[in-house]
Amino acid sequence: MFDPKKVLVATDFSNFAEKVLETAESIATKYNASVYLLHVVDQNVSKSSDDYNLPDEVVERYKEQGMKNSFEIIKGQTEKLKSKGIETEPVVMAGNPAEVILSEQAAKGADVIVMGSHGKTGLTRYMLGSVAEKVIRHATVPVLVVRA
Ligand code: ATP
Ligand code: MN
Numbered sequence: 440m441f442d443p444k445k446v447l448v449a450t451d452f453s454n455f456a457e458k459v460l461e462t463a464e465s466i467a468t469k470y471n472a473s474v475y476l477l478h479v480v481d482q483n484v485s486k487s488s489d490d491y492n493l494p495d496e497v498v499e500r501y502k503e504q505g506m507k508n509s510f511e512i513i514k515g516q517t518e519k520l521k522s523k524g525i526e527t528e529p530v531v532m533a534g535n536p537a538e539v540i541l542s543e544q545a546a547k548g549a550d551v552i553v554m555g556s557h558g559k560t561g562l563t564r565y566m567l568g569s570v571a572e573k574v575i576r577h578a579t580v581p582v583l584v585v586r587a
Pocket of ligand 2: 451558559560
């Protein structure tokens with residue numbers, strides 16, 4: 440029986456993210472589940488920074504600032520959920536988005552993953568974004584994909 444107690448929501452702050460969050464909110468309310476709201480700061484910025492010859496400290500500061508800004512946004516979103524009586528936790532991590540989503544699902548024992556079909560760089564002519572595709576391919580729990 441599908442009776443999730445912990446919902447992992449992956450957000451990339453794209454325009455579709457609001458729709459993804461609304462879906463997760465409905466599920467959490469209906470099943471009395473908690474929401475683990477996760478944003479991953481893509482580590483690939485360090486790769487592209489090599490191309491531009493940026494000094495390490497600039498890259499580090501950029502990443503740190505990115506993590507801080509992301510956490511502020513995600514915290515605001517969880518406050519909204521909390522005000523609706525939903526138990527929730529905001530999390531920002533650095534790494535490869537799909538890999539972090541999958542490992543956090545396992546680490547936190549989430550029963551379902553809610554994400555968008557597309558995200559920030561979305562070319563909607565492709566059926567799925569690459570993060571969505573990788574998560575669906577490897578996840579061991581149901582993945583609910585909200586069509587962008
Ligand atoms: P691509 O990144 O392959 O160019 P895209 O950006 O349109 O295409 P995805 O990145 O696969 O598509 O985004 C699909 C969903 O994956 C998003 O709606 C979001 O739920 C999740 N996602 C993508 N990137 C992240 C991230 N950095 N942190 C958390 N969730 C993410
Ligand atoms: Mn993307």
